[in-house]
Amino acid sequence: MTQSSHRPAADRCPGVFSTHTAADGAVARIRLPGGRIRADQLQILAQAAAEHADGYLEPTVRANLQLRGITDTDAVARAVIAAGLAPSTTHDKARNIEVSPLTGRIGGRADVRPIADRLDDLLRADPATAELSGRFLFGVDDGRGDIIARRPDAGARVDSVGADKTIVAVIEAGGVSLGLATGVDAIADALLSVARAVVEIAPDAWRVTDLSPAERAALATVVSEPLAPLSPIPLPPIPLSPVPLSPAQDATDDPAPAPASDPTVGWFTQDDGRILLGAVVELGRLPARLAEFLAAIEAPIILTPDREILICDLTEEVAETVVRVLAPMGLIFDATSPWARVTCCVGAPGCAKGLAPVRADLAERVRSGEPVDDLEHWVGCARGCGSPAGRHLHVEAMPDGEYRREVSIGLPHHD
Numbered sequence: 001m002t003q004s005s006h007r008p009a010a011d012r013c014p015g016v017f018s019t020h021t022a023a024d025g026a027v028a029r030i031r032l033p034g035g036r037i038r039a040d041q042l043q044i045l046a047q048a049a050a051e052h053a054d055g056y057l058e059p060t061v062r063a064n065l066q067l068r069g070i071t072d073t074d075a076v077a078r079a080v081i082a083a084g085l086a087p088s089t090t091h092d093k094a095r096n097i098e099v100s101p102l103t104g105r106i107g108g109r110a111d112v113r114p115i116a117d118r119l120d121d122l123l124r125a126d127p128a129t130a131e132l133s134g135r136f137l138f139g140v141d142d143g144r145g146d147i148i149a150r151r152p153d154a155g156a157r158v159d160s161v162g163a164d165k166t167i168v169a170v171i172e173a174g175g176v177s178l179g180l181a182t183g184v185d186a187i188a189d190a191l192l193s194v195a196r197a198v199v200e201i202a203p204d205a206w207r208v209t210d211l212s213p214a215e216r217a218a219l220a221t222v223v224s225e226p227l228a229p230l231s232p233i234p235l236p237p238i239p240l241s242p243v244p245l246s247p248a249q250d251a252t253d254d255p256a257p258a259p260a261s262d263p264t265v266g267w268f269t270q271d272d273g274r275i276l277l278g279a280v281v282e283l284g285r286l287p288a289r290l291a292e293f294l295a296a297i298e299a300p301i302i303l304t305p306d307r308e309i310l311i312c313d314l315t316e317e318v319a320e321t322v323v324r325v326l327a328p329m330g331l332i333f334d335a336t337s338p339w340a341r342v343t344c345c346v347g348a349p350g351c352a353k354g355l356a357p358v359r360a361d362l363a364e365r366v367r368s369g370e371p372v373d374d375l376e377h378w379v380g381c382a383r384g385c386g387s388p389a390g391r392h393l394h395v396e397a398m399p400d401g402e403y404r405r406e407v408s409i410g411l412p413h414h415d
């Protein structure tokens with residue numbers, strides 16, 4: 001085994017059982033593989049946020065949920081366990097599994113949720129992967145290219161689907177394609193093998209990008225051994241065509257195509273004819289009271305890595321009611337809202353490292369009416385917490401209180 005020294009500091013990524021202490025109280029992060037959360041689970045977390053934290057739920061850049069300002073960490077942990085959202089104490093922080101948010105509902109080459117479920121089972125059953133850093137990221141992409149573009153440490157992208165529905169996926173480690181795996185079990189096995197290889201070869205690494213060239217070569221050798229060779233001509237990604245918010249939208253309409261980078265915000269018709277609503281909230285903070293109303297819809301909820309909240313499997317009638325009731329309460333269903341394009345970290349005073357009151361400054365910037373043309377992420381210091389994975393305008397507070405603006409490609413990212 002090659003020993004490396006990539007993690008100069010302790011792994012302080014918060015989890016449910018090891019919270020982070022910030023200036024405004026403890027922070028707990030709840031991993032949601034694939035960003036999925038049931039209505040009853042959301043209800044429990046909303047209650048915990050109201051009673052034991054600052055009253056908000058914060059979707060993160062890895063489609064997890066965060067509570068901050070916690071006054072009773074044990075009570076929050078008990079609530080998360082009761083909700084069934086902390087199935088492992090040993091692997092709590094290792095379950096960073098991003099999945100194409102629309103998979104199985106809109107587009108994509110296959111429904112990849114079974115792959116994520118199988119991977120989660122394998123991960124929790126493997127003692128070795130409890131040593132993964134809290135930043136290690138798994139990604140399961142249904143062929144549209146949205147998740148693999150985020151360069152997960154261990155990634156699978158659907159390449160083709162056989163007549164018998166068998167999925168064939170390209171397996172990647174740190175953005176490098178290593179071969180093809182066939183079938184849900186083999187694909188999940190291959191993703192786990194990347195994680196096992198990192199723990200074995202470079203146990204101190206945060207992410208695959210930290211590995212030396214020799215360590216990466218060793219990883220590639222181990223992981224690719226059971227895989228089939230790559231096909232010579234990769235298939236192009238499948239673009240998503242979002243539909244502007246319109247309760248009257250009919251599945252037979254011909255919406256104007258939009259770039260894949262457009263927010264998944266608004267009214268969408270699922271492949272099965274039901275409706276999916278995408279929303280964002282101001283400053284990425286979902287008030288507990290609003291979360292309780294969301295839970296009352298009793299629909300599946302998906303959080304996306306772009307901090308969107310997807311309300312799935314609705315009838316048109318229910319969807320229209322949801323928009324009518326929840327929009328005035330703060331759920332933003334308008335894709336043209338500036339809040340669909342701006343995100344931020346907590347900044348001062350909630351974070352002791354913050355050089356400026358980022359939330360207040362960003363809110364003022366939005367209220368000013370100045371157009372938001374590109375994705376913007378505002379942070380209170382150079383650590384850049386919660387930076388998006390893709391290209392965006394990085395707005396960083398400086399010691400003099402001013403903000404520096406620069407275009408960032410955004411990789412690698414962490415919550």
Ligand code: SF4
Nearest residue numbers: 345351354380381385
């Ligand atoms: S980017 Fe800096 S100020 Fe913002 S939350 Fe992270 S450490 Fe705190």
